[in-house]
Amino acid sequence: MKFLYKRQSLSFSRVLSVIIFFLLSQNNLLAGQFKNQFLTANFSEQVFSTPIPPTVNPAPPEVCTEKIEGLPFSASTATTTTVIQPATTYGFMFDIYKLDNSFTLTINGKPIANKEIEFQSAGTDGVNIRFADGSKYEGGVGTIYSLTGTPAAPLLRVVISPTGVVTMFGSKVSGGPLFPLELFNGANFNNVTWNKTMPNTTVISQKQVGPTNISGQGFGLNEIPCICFNPADTATPGQDTKVGITLFNRAGSENTDNWPMTRKSGHLALESNTKGFVVSRIAKADLGNITVPQEGMMVFDTTDKCLKIYSEGEWSCFSTPTCP
The missing domain is CATH 2.60.120 (Jelly Rolls)
Structure with missing residues (x-):
């Protein structure tokens, strides 16, 4: 339960409200693009966010x-x-x-x-x-x-x-x-x-x-029901990913790569061969400075050297790659 019990392990599929694809490529680095079904905008260094409400609150394993x-x-x-x-x-x-x-x-x-x-x-x-x-x-x-x-x-x-x-x-x-x-x-x-x-x-x-x-x-x-425990649907293709950030200048249905729509079942797709996804970096002793942490919040703990996720009243290292 979100507040009642201590969690034993954490997984991205439960706590992240967006799905992030970081793709490696050998293509030359070109001007970046932001693309969705409504908007196209060129950029070099931009940050954006799209709030997406979670459908499942984290709970103990299998709940x-x-x-x-x-x-x-x-x-x-x-x-x-x-x-x-x-x-x-x-x-x-x-x-x-x-x-x-x-x-x-x-x-x-x-x-x-x-x-x-x-x-x-x-x-x-x-x-x-x-x-x-x-x-x-x-x-x-x-x-x-x-x-x-x-x-x-x-x-x-x-x-x-x-x-x-x-x-x-x-x-x-x-x-x-x-x-x-x-x-x-x-x-x-x-x-x-x-x-x-x-x-x-x-x-x-x-x-x-x-x-x-x-x-x-x-x-x-x-x-x-836990979404991450449902069997994968491999009989039909997933829904198109509508939002993406690429540094390879290939976004949009008019491009032969059809990116990011070709990356299925995601809220957000990222790709680069020179950049990574960076979250806030905070020392363990300073985690208490986040006075009202939210369920599913992420930081990188520079003391414990791990990605930490806030769940059920505590910060825990994320170390389980899939559902427990």
Whole structure:
């Protein structure tokens, strides 16, 4: 699952949203061309990108998923809010953007913890959640109500695994990365039941201790067939590649090479006998400077000397050339 489990191996066919062909040739180097079915433009040194949404989110080996949008949720002044979230086959997540200062989340009649999850000490039974490194909100980290999150960088994340195991993650600063959280002081997570074929009833409530509020968004994952495991279609030719960059001055259907259309089933084709495809080069110690890395993002790690891909919360060396 994209967020729930640690990936064991990575492959280009899962994480790249474009297919890159780098072709070697003995032809003389000529003026470059950019060509697709709508546009022709000569160039010598140009960079362009075409955003193509991924159809499959990376997941553990032999499991591929797609994101399912859930519904927003909010509560204030100790009110109880019920939200019907969709069925998903591979777990669900509740991203919290704002919280003051505790909450209880009940899923299909079962609370996710045996106590209200409390982030504030004053006027309560005491804080019962902390980071795995021992730090706490109010204890080395700002108060929970002074921090905010966004859809790209939530303040808190509650994860329900496909088997109903509950885990939580939190940010130590507004808009920062997420770190594992754990319950203590007599509090423990419960296992819950997440419906895979029928809607899920979720209830959010809060104890009244001064101002209280919570808001966020839910989303889940559905398991889908892994594209890279489908047998290759060798009976019929693949679709033409519509976009390409060549330094051999042979782009277009009017050319006898019919390039890049002759390179089948690609989003993008590149060819040169003097140039390569270069991604960002970053030292391992500086990877944390990418504050909100996206699933499938690539860099070349100059410390570990490998192409790394960001997946499921970590940077990993890409070393498996095909699907595992």
